[in-house]
Amino acid sequence: MIRPRRSLLFMPGSNARALEKARNLPADGIILDLEDSVAPDAKALARDQIAQAIAAKGFGKREVWIRTNSLDTSWWIDDVTMAGQARPDGILVPKVSSVADLNTIGDRLAAIGADSSIKVWAMIETARAVLDADKLAAASRDPKTRLAGFVFGPNDIARETRIRMLPGRAAMIPMITHCILATRAHGLEILDGPYSDFSNVDGFGQECAQGRDLGFDGKTLIHPGQIEACNVIFTPPAEEIAQARKIIAAFEQPENASRGAIRLDGQMVERLHADMARRTIAIADAIAAMGN
Numbered sequence: 573m574i575r576p577r578r579s580l581l582f583m584p585g586s587n588a589r590a591l592e593k594a595r596n597l598p599a600d601g602i603i604l605d606l607e608d609s610v611a612p613d614a615k616a617l618a619r620d621q622i623a624q625a626i627a628a629k630g631f632g633k634r635e636v637w638i639r640t641n642s643l644d645t646s647w648w649i650d651d652v653t654m655a656g657q658a659r660p661d662g663i664l665v666p667k668v669s670s671v672a673d674l675n676t677i678g679d680r681l682a683a684i685g686a687d688s689s690i691k692v693w694a695m696i697e698t699a700r701a702v703l704d705a706d707k708l709a710a711a712s713r714d715p716k717t718r719l720a721g722f723v724f725g726p727n728d729i730a731r732e733t734r735i736r737m738l739p740g741r742a743a744m745i746p747m748i749t750h751c752i753l754a755t756r757a758h759g760l761e762i763l764d765g766p767y768s769d770f771s772n773v774d775g776f777g778q779e780c781a782q783g784r785d786l787g788f789d790g791k792t793l794i795h796p797g798q799i800e801a802c803n804v805i806f807t808p809p810a811e812e813i814a815q816a817r818k819i820i821a822a823f824e825q826p827e828n829a830s831r832g833a834i835r836l837d838g839q840m841v842e843r844l845h846a847d848m849a850r851r852t853i854a855i856a857d858a859i860a861a862m863g864n
């Protein structure tokens with residue numbers, strides 16, 4: 573089943589007001605954070621608040637994720653244990669750098685008997701993870717890892733590599749493309765990282781559109797004010813949907829039943845385009861079902 577992941581909003585697990593607001597925001601998903609947005613002395617409070625928020629339900633069709641602390645901290649075991657028991661849709665693990673990291677998370681979830689529906693996404697935000705993106709994505713073949721996708725983490729990548737975060741992201745595009753190829757080669761999802769300058773509406777729109785064109789499934793966000801623009805940019809436009817329906821209908825004509833390529837409005841269209849068109853329609857239908 574295709575699930576829209578145009579917009580996934582991060583919120584600090586320590587911010588009770590944000591957790592409450594999440595129930596009514598038009599994001600396709602929310603990521604309840606235990607990592608960077610939560611101060612060290614608020615980790616336990618954030619863990620408790622997240623567990624209570626998920627138990628209270630009320631997130632509607634929004635996908636619910638928990639971001640744990642990374643494996644090099646003293647917090648991750650309590651985070652993963654709480655997350656496994658709280659039963660979110662998935663667990664986002666930061667700073668994953670090796671298949672061993674993924675196995676460690678998978679083993680912990682198995683040890684606590686976490687429901688098999690809980691997925692794992694890895695944040696790709698270290699130089700090692702980018703270099704080994706294919707190996708990491710290949711680990712999804714082992715069901716123990718539960719690996720279903722990546723989230724690109726530009727801030728940590730900038731911190732470690734000293735690549736500057738500049739408009740247009742020229743220096744990061746090769747890394748982004750490398751990660752997207754790795755996910756597609758293994759049938760995984762991938763979301764773009766957040767845009768921190770949340771008052772800069774134009775810059776945000778440009779980065780969303782760039783992320784969409786590079787092939788991301790959606791974008792992670794840090795402020796509610798970013799949701800609507802992001803949803804619009806990652807929603808297939810009406811003309812694209814109409815064209816998709818036209819391509820599908822053309823291949824359903826009896827005269828095209830045994831043809832691989834046809835002429836449509838002066839252009840060549842092949843069956844691979846019909847496959848792409850069917851995906852566009854499936855995404856559009858799934859978005860319509862979200863009601864946002």
Ligand SMILES: CC(C)(COP(=O)(O)OP(=O)(O)OC[C@H]1O[C@@H](n2cnc3c(N)ncnc32)[C@H](O)[C@@H]1OP(=O)(O)O)[C@@H](O)C(=O)NCCC(=O)NCCSC(=O)C[C@H](O)C(=O)O
Binds near residue numbers: 581589728
């Ligand atoms: C960035 C913020 C600290 C700004 O907070 P603030 O100044 O309080 O914002 P506003 O006054 O404009 O807020 C207006 C109302 O919206 C609510 N709000 C704000 N942010 C969120 C949110 N993320 N989710 C839900 N609700 C939110 C406020 O409570 C206000 O509500 P009301 O009282 O009704 O008026 C703040 O936005 C924030 O903390 N954002 C999230 C930060 C975060 O989660 N960061 C971690 C993810 S990014 C990352 O880790 C980088 C990545 O790993 C990498 O390496 O790249």
Ligand SMILES: [Mg+2]
Binds near residue numbers: 608666727728
């Ligand atoms: Mg990070």
